[in-house]
Amino acid sequence: MPRVSEQCRGGAVNKQKFVCRNNKRLVENMSMYQAVLSRQDSSLVTLSSDDAKEVDVTYGNGKFKCNLMNTNRGGTHAIKIVPNLVMVPNVFNNVYTGMNVVAEYQIVFMGATTVPAAFYTRDEFVTKFNSLGSIFIMSVTVDGYIQIYSLLSGNDSQMAVLPAMANMLGFTNRTLFPMSGIHVMISCNSSYAAISDSLPRMGTTPVVYVTTRQFGINRMLASNNRDYNVIATVSMHDVPYGSYGVFRGQDIFMDDIEFRSPRSLDQVDVELLDSNYNTLTIDPRFEVILQLKVFHTDTTK
Numbered sequence: 001m002p003r004v005s006e007q008c009r010g011g012a013v014n015k016q017k018f019v020c021r022n023n024k025r026l027v028e029n030m031s032m033y034q035a036v037l038s039r040q041d042s043s044l045v046t047l048s049s050d051d052a053k054e055v056d057v058t059y060g061n062g063k064f065k066c067n068l069m070n071t072n073r074g075g076t077h078a079i080k081i082v083p084n085l086v087m088v089p090n091v092f093n094n095v096y097t098g099m100n101v102v103a104e105y106q107i108v109f110m111g112a113t114t115v116p117a118a119f120y121t122r123d124e125f126v127t128k129f130n131s132l133g134s135i136f137i138m139s140v141t142v143d144g145y146i147q148i149y150s151l152l153s154g155n156d157s158q159m160a161v162l163p164a165m166a167n168m169l170g171f172t173n174r175t176l177f178p179m180s181g182i183h184v185m186i187s188c189n190s191s192y193a194a195i196s197d198s199l200p201r202m203g204t205t206p207v208v209y210v211t212t213r214q215f216g217i218n219r220m221l222a223s224n225n226r227d228y229n230v231i232a233t234v235s236m237h238d239v240p241y242g243s244y245g246v247f248r249g250q251d252i253f254m255d256d257i258e259f260r261s262p263r264s265l266d267q268v269d270v271e272l273l274d275s276n277y278n279t280l281t282i283d284p285r286f287e288v289i290l291q292l293k294v295f296h297t298d299t300t301k
Helices: 007-036 071-075 123-130 163-169
Strands: 040-048 053-056 059-066 078-089 103-106 108-114 136-140 146-150 157-161 175-180 181-189 207-211 229-237 244-248 257-263 267-273 289-297
Touching: 053 229, 123 136, 146 157, 146 175, 163 181, 229 244, 257 289
Parallel strands: none
Antiparallel strands: 040 289, 053 059, 059 267, 078 244, 078 257, 078 289, 103 108, 103 157, 136 146, 157 181, 175 181, 207 229, 207 267
């Protein structure tokens, strides 16, 4: 019968010792983890714009404050939060103040037409624009593109719009002019139309960044090199106007926000930003909901 060498026996013994040492560490780590959990409690906290202490006069439910009245359950001594559910209504304007003015030229400045801020479908926008007394008239081609004619005879007329308006209408490949900010110049006359380069895109913001200054502190570094207090990002892709975009927390470790020391969350400020980091306006009739899992120290022990 083959004899087992001392080296082999020593290797087996060493392996057993290694496994035992690692198991011991694992047990010790688990005990420490359970001890930490035993000193924590958690609560589900729902923040609703309908229950807000204060709603912003300008932005409505796009910026509001909530009070956590029962501060013994998560409002004080909070050490970590995890966004569980966020619901944001897609009721944003696709024509908004700051991009809704159409400047009109025929050699000289002829005037300006302001399209009221609102959400428009393609056909609603065309109908509204044609009712405003502009020197231009719009229509839709059989294949869905926007075409624009001038009502003035003679020289070409120019429509100057901001890039946001041009992109919405599908005029994506036009010359940019630095006139009181960068504008897109669209030329046409009474005989030939300016036809959009692509189909109009009448959607709203593609994402909504949900921010709170109490516990989202500088969590997102954006491409503009600024930090934002983002706790959740809600996709609005393919969310019809009037429906809700929903964020659901998937991973307690990926989505959690930990604090270096316990803090009070008795008041929470919520602000919603669009993809350009501007504050969004939401009609107060449409509710915004945040549900958070708040971990807090057990002060009874």
